[in-house]
Amino acid sequence: MSVVATDAQAVHGAGVQRLLASYRAVPPAATVRLRKPTSNLFRARERNAAPGLDTSGLTGVISVDAHTRTADVSGMCTYEELVAATLPYGLSPLVVPQLKTITLGGAVTGLGIESASFRNGLPHESVLELDILTGAGEIVTANRDLHSDLFRAFPNSYGTLGYAVRLRIELEPVAPYVALRHLRFHSLDELVAAMDRIIETRGYQGVPVHYLDGVVFSADESYLCLGFQTDTAGPVSDYTGREIYYRSIQHDHGERHDRLTIADYLWRWDTDWFWCSRAFGAQHPVLRRLWPRRYRRSSFYWKLIGYDRRFGIADRIEKRNGRPPRERVVQDVEVPLENCGAFLNWFLDNVPIEPIWLCPLRLRDQGAQWPLYPLRPHHSYVNIGFWSSVPAGPAPGHTNRLIERKVSELDGHKSLYSESFYSADEFDARYGGEAYRAVKTVYDPDGRLLDLYAKAVQNR
Numbered sequence: 001m002s003v004v005a006t007d008a009q010a011v012h013g014a015g016v017q018r019l020l021a022s023y024r025a026v027p028p029a030a031t032v033r034l035r036k037p038t039s040n041l042f043r044a045r046e047r048n049a050a051p052g053l054d055t056s057g058l059t060g061v062i063s064v065d066a067h068t069r070t071a072d073v074s075g076m077c078t079y080e081e082l083v084a085a086t087l088p089y090g091l092s093p094l095v096v097p098q099l100k101t102i103t104l105g106g107a108v109t110g111l112g113i114e115s116a117s118f119r120n121g122l123p124h125e126s127v128l129e130l131d132i133l134t135g136a137g138e139i140v141t142a143n144r145d146l147h148s149d150l151f152r153a154f155p156n157s158y159g160t161l162g163y164a165v166r167l168r169i170e171l172e173p174v175a176p177y178v179a180l181r182h183l184r185f186h187s188l189d190e191l192v193a194a195m196d197r198i199i200e201t202r203g204y205q206g207v208p209v210h211y212l213d214g215v216v217f218s219a220d221e222s223y224l225c226l227g228f229q230t231d232t233a234g235p236v237s238d239y240t241g242r243e244i245y246y247r248s249i250q251h252d253h254g255e256r257h258d259r260l261t262i263a264d265y266l267w268r269w270d271t272d273w274f275w276c277s278r279a280f281g282a283q284h285p286v287l288r289r290l291w292p293r294r295y296r297r298s299s300f301y302w303k304l305i306g307y308d309r310r311f312g313i314a315d316r317i318e319k320r321n322g323r324p325p326r327e328r329v330v331q332d333v334e335v336p337l338e339n340c341g342a343f344l345n346w347f348l349d350n351v352p353i354e355p356i357w358l359c360p361l362r363l364r365d366q367g368a369q370w371p372l373y374p375l376r377p378h379h380s381y382v383n384i385g386f387w388s389s390v391p392a393g394p395a396p397g398h399t400n401r402l403i404e405r406k407v408s409e410l411d412g413h414k415s416l417y418s419e420s421f422y423s424a425d426e427f428d429a430r431y432g433g434e435a436y437r438a439v440k441t442v443y444d445p446d447g448r449l450l451d452l453y454a455k456a457v458q459n460r
Contacts, residue, residue, distance in 0.1 A: 008062045012074055015057015016139065016165055022054035023137050031460075032135065032448045034163060053133075058165060061085040069171040070128065075105030075164035083266060091171040092262070094120040094364075098269040099298040105164030111156050111373060111415055113332070113359050113383050115211035115227060118199050121364030124155040126170040132162040135444025139165060153439040156372035156431065158416060160452045161443055175229035177236065178211065178265040180258040182249045183224045191222045192341045198226070199337070199360050199380050211265070214358035215249055219348055223249050224358075227265060236261055239271055240293065244283055246275050246355065273298040275355055276387055280304055326389040328419070329353060329399050334361070335412035337380040343410055344384070351399060357385035371432035372452075373413060381412075397421050416456040427453050 026032050035052025058074040061082055065071070066089040073082055079093070080100035086092055093104075097112035106112075107123040108130070120126065129143035132150065140162070142151040154161055181204070185191040191214065203209055204226055211227030236259050239245040245268045248258060260268060272283065280301060281287045329351065335343050337360065347356065359382070366377040375381060390399050401421050407414055413430060414420070420427075427433070436452060454460040 008060055011057060011060060012062050012166065015055070015059075015074065018054045018057050019133060019165065020137070020139070022051065023133065025051060026053075026448075031450055033450075034159065053163070055163075062166065064089060064091070064171075066091060069173070070168055071171055072166060072168050073104050074166060075130075076103050077105075078103050079107070080267075083263065086171055087174070087263060090173055090176075092174040092266070093123070094126040094170055094172050095123045096266045097123070098267075098274070100267060100270050101299045101302075104167055104169070108155055108164060108167065109161075110158050110417055113361060115213040115225070115359060117359060117361035117383070118212050118380075119202060119210075119362070119364075120172075121361060122155070123169075124370070125364040125368065128168045128170060130154070130164050130168070131166040132443075133165050134162040135440075135446065135449040137448075140443070149439050150443055152369055153372055153432070153436060155370050156416065157436070157452060158455055160449050160455055161436075161439060162449070174262050175231050176262055177230045177232065177234070178260050178262055179228045179230050179232075180260065180265075181226045181228070182251065182256045182258070183226065184251055184253055184255065185222045185224070186220045186253075188216070188219060188222060188341050188344050191216075191224060192337065194224060195340075195358075195360055195382070196337055196380065198224070199362065212360055215246060216344060216348075216356040216358065217250070217354055219345070221250075225249060229262070230259075234259060236264070238264065239268060240264070240296065242285070242288055244272055244275075245269065246272070270298050271296050273301045274357060274385075274387065277301055279388075325392045327392045327397065327399055328389045329403070330387045330418045331400065331403060332383055332385045332415040332417070333403070333407045333412055334375070334381045334383050334414070335407060335410045336376075337382055339410040339412065340382040340384070343406065343412070346406055347384075347386070347403075350402065351386070352390055353386045353388040357383075359383040359385070371435035374432065375413075416452075419459075420457045422457055424453055427457060 023032065033052045034055055055076045058076040060074050060077055062072040062074060064085055069091060071086060078101050079096055082093060082104060083096060095112060095114050095116050097107050097114055102112060108127055112123045129141060132140050132142055132154065134140050140147055140150065144151060150161060183194065185194065195214065198204055198209055198212055207228060209226050210229045212224065214222065214224045216222040237243065237248065239248065277283055282291050282296065344356065361381050361383060363375055363377055393399055397419060400419055404414065404421060431452065450460055
């Protein structure tokens with residue numbers, strides 16, 4: 001069955017016209033930026049007096065074609081809206097990042113990952129084509145054959161080569177339930193070895209695995225969380241209320257079983273922003289009962305973070321209690337699987353943050369080249385996520401700099417959604433400097449958009 005959303009197409013068309021009009025309204029000497037109500041970036045940036053681009057008409061799903069298993073989606077559409085449109089057809093995006101307000105365009109230009117990434121790669125690998133508003137003020141349709149240089153360089157460009165206006169993506173069939181098996185490990189070496197076997201075989205004990213991620217609480221308490229799609233109905237857990245998903249993973253030995261609806265599985269981390277809601281007291285049993293359910297979601301916690309940044313609330317509390325200021329350490333890094341254990345052991349010895357999230361990935365298209373975030377084909381990586389703060393060191397960004405050096409030593413990368421401290425030469429070497437500049441020259445000849453280094457490291 002093919003669904004053509006005529007009204008949605010008209011809304012999208014009008015939205016594109018408003019976007020172009022707002023581009024033309026930006027003064028020629030001003031840097032072009034988006035104007036949007038939400039963000040999942042954890043780095044500050046300079047304030048810009050120029051009006052941002054109007055993306056208000058680019059927030060919806062344009063159409064879903066259940067026959068070809070594709071969807072046309074506006075660039076500012078959130079995954080929450082996208083999943084709500086595809087699940088009624090028993091379909092899902094190939095990779096659904098963990099937080100509801102991440103947009104499809106954001107996940108492609110800024111990278112995204114989730115527990116299907118060990119078999120489906122990263123979100124940009126399922127993009128068939130996309131319309132991009134370039135720095136030259138033109139809408140360019142790019143795919144593997146047309147404007148392929150821009151198509152390949154767009155992932156990890158963070159809006160410095162243009163903004164996704166429309167994306168056509170592949171979808172995959174999904175079952176209505178996900179059966180979970182949480183495997184406990186007392187050794188990180190055993191955890192990494194088990195992860196390697198599951199990635200290579202795509203299964204566990206002879207059963208195909210559809211989803212795979214993990215959590216490290218300490219060197220002797222870690223878990224792999226295996227998800228198996230199933231049509232079999234039965235009791236399901238609900239972690240949008242008093243229960244907390246990441247706590248449900250923990251047990252003494254062996255494995256623990258659970259079951260969720262497919263929708264609740266996709267958003268299992270969002271209710272508590274993984275485990276970060278504890279910083280706001282939302283996991284305290286009494287406060288959790290009083291906390292309105294509609295505010296138990298990552299987008300609301302992000303607003304609280306915004307208030308803290310604006311008014312320096314956390315630093316004031318630390319000072320009042322006679323404690324030194326803290327350094328925010330909010331990062332996702334990718335290291336080759338064979339170096340995962342070395343990084344985890346180093347991290348646990350040097351950085352007082354727990355838990356740690358693990359998400360394995362492999363490129364889906366082994367012949368593809370993505371120059372701004374180069375990963376080796378036929379090779380397994382592990383995304384390692386840690387999101388908290390530590391006592392401030394002797395220099396700004398002390399712990400973040402240590403982490404960057406360790407990741408580089410282990411042949412890894414880090415995502416650019418948070419603070420970075422690389423020199424220009426180091427950044428070029430890791431994020432496709434020459435390839436990036438070649439594409440930038442063609443599609444943003446007047447430099448209307450920021451440079452990637454200026455945006456990701458210099459916070460402009």
